[in-house]
Amino acid sequence: MASRPRRSAYIPQDIEPKWQRTWAERGVMKASDSSPKPKYYDLVMYPYPSGDLTVGHARNYVMGDALARMKRMQGFEVLHPFGWDSFGLPAENAATKRGGGLHPRTWTLNNIAKGKRELKMLGILYDWDREVTVSEPDYYKWTQWLFLLMLERGLAYRAMAPVNWCPVDKTVLANEQVINGRCWRHPDVEVEKRDLEQWFLKITDYADRLLDDLAMLERWPQKVRVMQTNWIGRSMGAEVDFPVVGMPDESIRIYTTRPDTLFGATFMVLAPEHPLVERITTEKHRARLREYVEKARKETEIERLSTEREKTGVATGGFAVNPVNGEKIPVWVADYVLVTYGTGAIMAVPAHDERDFEFARRYDLPIREVIAPPTGPQKMLREAYIGSGTMVNSAQFDGLDSGEGIERICDWLEERGIGKRSVKYRLRDWLISRQRYWGAPIPIVYCPNHGIVPVPKEQLPVELPPEYKPLSENPDWYETTCPLGDGPARRETDTMDTFIDSSWYFMRYASPHDDREPFDPELVNHWMPVDQYTGGVEHAILHLLYSRFFVKVLHDAGMVEASEPFMRLFNQGMVKRFGQVMSKSAGNGVSIDELAGAQGADAGRIYEMFIGPPEEDVEWTDAGLNGVVKFLQRVWRLVLEPAAVAGESGPLGATVDSAALRRKVAQTVGKVTEHYDELRFNTAVAFLMELANAMQDYLRGGGARDTAWEEAVRTLLKLLNPLAPHACEEMWERLGEQGMLADAPWPVFDPGLAAEPKIVLVVQVAGKLRDRLEVQAGLSEAAAVEAALKSEKVQGALNGGKPSKVVYVPDRLINLVP
């Protein structure tokens, strides 16, 4: 039978609910819009309310909360808000899966209530007055408003386009949602192509700024900036017109990044969808060509984009003229040329392009070297030479370096009006139409008389009908009247991509209840930009790029001063268990209820941080959690029962010097503050453990419970508070302190207090460690050499000789080189 716990034992369940109530009642994390304090905007990526919250998902919320709590204590007015990315497919899928009946909105709101309760159980504090739920009309009204703003600014347009169609979700996917030709949600399902009228946002208009401004984001992970750079994929080159033989008014415009290889073009390739294909094809080739184009159209993205696949194509029988040398070259059609990039047509230079080389080999087309590598021209090209070199076989350009050649040829083309410099991007416009119920309706009406008519802003929101069924099958909803003429009209039945919702939610937090505009300009400028943004790396491209785009558009519209939303970005690693990402559905999740009911929220919070480097994936183990529980219990006894701890036998030779304890405390203040700021919580916890160990040794060794001790106790509580707020708050109260620890000032680092009067000087001879000397700090080099030479070990290593060289790093190391 378990013995009765001591009255003062640490029982998290007895104290955690109490403090959670108190913090809520006192509005500890309420952000004031009019505070004179400097602002700090601490944002975590809002989640999809899946109802699957585990301690794994909570890791970044704990980071955000710890940072918010420290920043508050440091005197900042902290904005730490939360919300729900509650539109989107999963709600529909889940609602459908559970036997229909359950409306996506009901399911969503249930999950939100559940998630909110669990976050509170972890002691995570948000300004819940600012909570946003993007699927509620008071939010999506403004999402629709922003769509109309895009339309007004010429950034939203409708176009027929071959779109990616997921046969399982029965919806169109954005380019970004297609991974290797497969649906991002169904990795085993190949995406089909369909032609539909769709709404697009012109993100490509902002490609240059999105790329160039990455340079401003110095506090973003390098990895994310590289990914965005590649995604935007800016390339510099030239467009060149190749006249078509026998068709005096036609020419084929190609795009190349290597104008210096123009003389090496031995054939041309059109994408199967290129508009000229039909007309350029000769009678003799028509049948075969039609068959090929037909096949290519049907082929799925995955087949077409596979690099392993052999390149195929057919000749059109048509010819074009290379404008630089008047040479007649054949025109082919091949599916390795994409109609969506560049001009949908290329000049093929097999000698200097791997793809063209492979194609030329297969179809026995000529290969002509025009760039000689530094080692000199090659007789037989065994593979394409794609590097730079000296131009050859290029008439008046022979002998030029290829870099220089690019410029000269571009000049030459531009002078004659047959080509021009051109910049292209991989980035495509953002397809935002979704054929789904659970999203913000696109606020457009189609009128037989007036065409595409935006819903007037004063009529927003265009609310979703209560019945859960496709909008296009709900005439009661889509049949309407034209805002311009009262005639019958039809609503747009597509809803918006949920990435639109998340592209501006962080600005809505500034004035979440504003019913006149998406956000109050004054307040948004007060809080923006976000100082710290924390979330998963899976959003490295989509969400972050779209949000940057939105902010730039709103900046241009004069609605927000910031031109970048997130100053510092951090991607936390995932929590795994038994080798897999933790989730309820995988059956390896540790729920927040379980944790709070067993070891307590505080132990869980510390463990989430101590478990490993914050940016790395980590493995959750029960043994590791127990180590943290022991640490918390040790702190509890140190603070509340120092007499009992002091009565225990201590280590031999323990430091019982009050001044040494003060130094240790001061050093810990410096290190913990710095590491919290850098989000290096794992090492911050280690420093706190060191301090607790030192305090325990101090007591057991007979250290006095004097002011140094009392200061140490209070500093330890302040430093630990961001991670273990319930326990620390309780101890603070039991110590008889007035006011809440959450409001106590953060300790200030004092380098003078932290300085050690004596240090251990490492003595090396020829770079090898030979001795350690305890010396006064700040020793001069001469004194250090003298001290080092006195050491027998050093003398032995020097073998009686004298050092010919001395390297002295004050207070650290001296290296004597014989």
Add this chain to the structure above:
RNA sequence: GUCGGCGUGGCGGAAUGGCAGACGCGCCAGCCUUAGGAGCUGGUGCCCGAAAGGGCGUGGAGGUUCAAAUCCUCUCGCCGACACCA
């Protein structure tokens, strides 16, 4: 294939040019206890040695440096992103 990241004790990891292994887990020995999945003390990279001490050591090979886990070159392995973008 291209780009990026990582590789350190039995384990998670610390150290970003200056004492490798902080902190924790685990393990070993001892103490305390009616008992221990509790607490305390000491130990714990590897090799030689009774010890003192010495040698080796951050995936591998080379290099730069008085000094390298850290910087450079090559290489192996794992992970991630992109993947015919002309």
